[in-house]
Amino acid sequence: MIRILLIVFLTLIPSALLCAETPGEIVIEAIEQSLEVLRAPSLQGPEKTAQRKEKIREVLEPMFNFYEMSKRSLGRHWKNCTAEEREEFTQIFTDILRETYLDRSTSYSGEKIIYIRENTQNIRSKVQTNIITTEGKKISVDFSMIKNNNAWKIYDITIEGVSTVGNYRSQFNSILNESPFSHLIKELQKKQKEFADT
Amino acid sequence: MKHYQIVLLLLLSNIFLIPCFFIHTSEAQDSTDILDDFNDYEEEDWEIEEAPVIHDPFASYNRLIFKLNDKIIYRILKPISKGYDLLVPKTVQNKINNAFSNIKMPIRFFNNIFQKKFNRASTELGRFAINTTIGLGGLFDPASSTFNLDQNTEDFGQTLGYYGCNTGRYIMWPFLGPSSGRDSIGFIVDLALNPLTWFYILDVEPEDLFTGLSALNHTNNYTYTARDNYNSITEQAIDPYIALQHAYVQNRKKNIEE
Numbered sequence: 001m002i003r004i005l006l007i008v009f010l011t012l013i014p015s016a017l018l019c020a021e022t023p024g025e026i027v028i029e030a031i032e033q034s035l036e037v038l039r040a041p042s043l044q045g046p047e048k049t050a051q052r053k054e055k056i057r058e059v060l061e062p063m064f065n066f067y068e069m070s071k072r073s074l075g076r077h078w079k080n081c082t083a084e085e086r087e088e089f090t091q092i093f094t095d096i097l098r099e100t101y102l103d104r105s106t107s108y109s110g111e112k113i114i115y116i117r118e119n120t121q122n123i124r125s126k127v128q129t130n131i132i133t134t135e136g137k138k139i140s141v142d143f144s145m146i147k148n149n150n151a152w153k154i155y156d157i158t159i160e161g162v163s164t165v166g167n168y169r170s171q172f173n174s175i176l177n178e179s180p181f182s183h184l185i186k187e188l189q190k191k192q193k194e195f196a197d198t
Numbered sequence: 199m200k201h202y203q204i205v206l207l208l209l210l211s212n213i214f215l216i217p218c219f220f221i222h223t224s225e226a227q228d229s230t231d232i233l234d235d236f237n238d239y240e241e242e243d244w245e246i247e248e249a250p251v252i253h254d255p256f257a258s259y260n261r262l263i264f265k266l267n268d269k270i271i272y273r274i275l276k277p278i279s280k281g282y283d284l285l286v287p288k289t290v291q292n293k294i295n296n297a298f299s300n301i302k303m304p305i306r307f308f309n310n311i312f313q314k315k316f317n318r319a320s321t322e323l324g325r326f327a328i329n330t331t332i333g334l335g336g337l338f339d340p341a342s343s344t345f346n347l348d349q350n351t352e353d354f355g356q357t358l359g360y361y362g363c364n365t366g367r368y369i370m371w372p373f374l375g376p377s378s379g380r381d382s383i384g385f386i387v388d389l390a391l392n393p394l395t396w397f398y399i400l401d402v403e404p405e406d407l408f409t410g411l412s413a414l415n416h417t418n419n420y421t422y423t424a425r426d427n428y429n430s431i432t433e434q435a436i437d438p439y440i441a442l443q444h445a446y447v448q449n450r451k452k453n454i455e456e
Contacts, residue, residue, distance in 0.1 A: 100434040135292045137423070161452025162431075162445045170444040171437040187436050 023125035023145045023152040024118035027063070031113045031129075034059045034105060056105055057098075064101075065153035066094040068146055072155065073168040077176050085181055092188045093168075099195040113141075123147040252447055253367050260370035264439045267375060271428065279421040291422045293337040298415045299349070300329050300336025305391045309352035313360045318350040325349065351453070354391070355384025359454035368443055376446040 021029075037043060037055045070090040071078050078086065116128040127143040144156035144163075156165040175184050254260065286294075303326045310319035325341040332340050341347040358380050359365075366379025377385065389395050394415070398408050428442075435441035 096434070104430065135288050135422070160449055162448045166448065167431075167441055167444045168436070171435060171440045174437060174440045184436075191436055 022118060023120060023143075023147075024115055024127045026152050027127050027143045027145065027154065028113060028115050028129070030059060030063045035111060035113070038105070038111075053102055057102055060101065060105065061098070063154050064097070065146055065148060065155045066090065066097060068148075068153070068155035069097060069165055070094065072165045074172055075169045077172065077181075081181065085185075088185060089188070092185065092192055095192055096188065096195065103195075125152065252443055253365070254443065255367055256369065260368065261439050263370040263372050264442070266372060267370070268432075268438070270373070275420055275425075278417060279425055282417050282421045286418075286421075288422075291418055294414065294418045295422050296329070296333070296339050297336040298418070300326065300333070301393055304393060305354075305388050306350060306352050308391050309354055309357045309388075310350060312354075312357040313352065315350070315352070318352075321347050321350060353384055354387035355381035355450070356454050358384055359450070365447065365450070368447070376442055378447075378450075381450065 034056050037052060037059065042048075043052045043055065067090055070086075070093045073093065074081070074089065081089065111134060112132040114130045114132065116130060118125055118127040123146055125145045125147075127145060129141050129143070131139045131141050133139065140160055142158040143154050144158070144165075145152045146155050147153075156163055158164070158166075172184060175187065303322055307319050307322045307326075310316070310322060324345075325347050328341040328345060328347070329336045329339055332338075342349065355378075363380050365381075369377050369379065369382060371377055371382070374385070394408075394412065398405075398412075402408060431441050431445045432438040
């Protein structure tokens with residue numbers, strides 16, 4: 001009886017630990033997983049690029065909250081958009097974000113991520129890390145995360161003090177100050193096409 | 199004639215500095231905060247994140263220069279660095295980068311002193327002593343890898359920011375790239391603290407050596423660091439000019455706060 005209890009108890013421990021994963025652990029795990037994909041000997045070489053990209057996509061895509069990223073990138077302009085405009089924007093912008101991150105991450109390899117600290121308040125968290133490149137360069141990378149439906153997801157990445165969402169917000173703000181929303185959509189579509197062509 | 203040469207050489211040699219603000223630079227605290235109205239958002243604890251207002255009265259001129267610089271990068275720098283990459287492996291680029299960074303120690307040392315960061319200043323001295331000797335003239339960085347003494351990048355723009363000097367106007371310099379009123383002054387002061395400048399002014403012979411070193415410094419710098427920084431900012435951008443401006447100001451801000 002005791003033995004059975006012990007077994008049940010022991011098998012429960014890991015799952016209990018899994019539930020208690022902090023945002024920092026979640027993000028580090030995902031990054032390490034994708035770095036493993038990049039290092040995998042079976043996936044080396046330029047002819048494997050598409051395959052590598054697909055694997056990275058599988059690991060990283062569920063990590064992002066694209067809706068939150070879109071909303072924040074528009075900032076105060078989000079409020080003035082109709083539901084259709086928001087949906088169209090989110091769709092195109094998600095596509096662009098996905099391409100940039102996949103593109104960027106497949107060109108890196110042999111890198112290392114170092115956890116520094118995380119600050120979690122309620123449903124938001126900021127995870128500070130350093131990424132050490134193959135050449136030994138240290139880059140400070142902060143992940144802003146939000147909890148939604150009990151899952152922590154990334155809504156912003158700040159590299160050397162430069163927030164990705166903030167960077168887009170500045171651009172969208174500058175465009176929307178002078179042009180209507182339809183113009184922004186057109187510009188985004190141009191970018192989308194550019195990515196699709198390369 | 200000599201002075202003309204100095205100015206021309208500095209300008210030309212710094213051609214490669216265009217987007218390298220990630221390596222030695224810092225902030226701008228004059229962005230008047232506009233607290234955007236986030237009523238729309240459901241969550242109470244929404245972090246207030248606004249698009250920082252950047253003082254850019256020369257926007258149309260700056261955009262023109264940005265386009266010019268971008269052309270220079272794609273027509274001239276990109277092919278050069280492509281060739282350089284073929285000739286010089288990344289590990290060697292890393293060593294060259296270390297060595298030049300070691301030579302420029304006085305910039306970091308004095309600016310740490312100016313900002314009353316005496317511990318960091320002495321770290322810089324220690325790093326210089328270790329890396330110049332054990333590190334074979336700065337090619338290697340045992341100070342960091344063995345003695346855990348990391349570099350503390352500071353420049354005069356950061357020093358001015360430390361004493362509350364505002365960013366001033368955003369300026370896009372031909373060849374030099376993004377800067378601001380404050381950081382332009384900082385750039386000139388740092389030139390005076392840069393031993394490489396003095397080698398040239400004091401006519402250290404042979405002159406070709408200096409020219410060669412300077413070219414190597416900037417080619418290596420561009421290929422090793424600046425190229426990737428510039429590309430990652432502009433290639434994903436919808437409006438590359440604003441993207442670079444935002445990245446410059448935010449990165450400077452972070453460095454001054456540190």
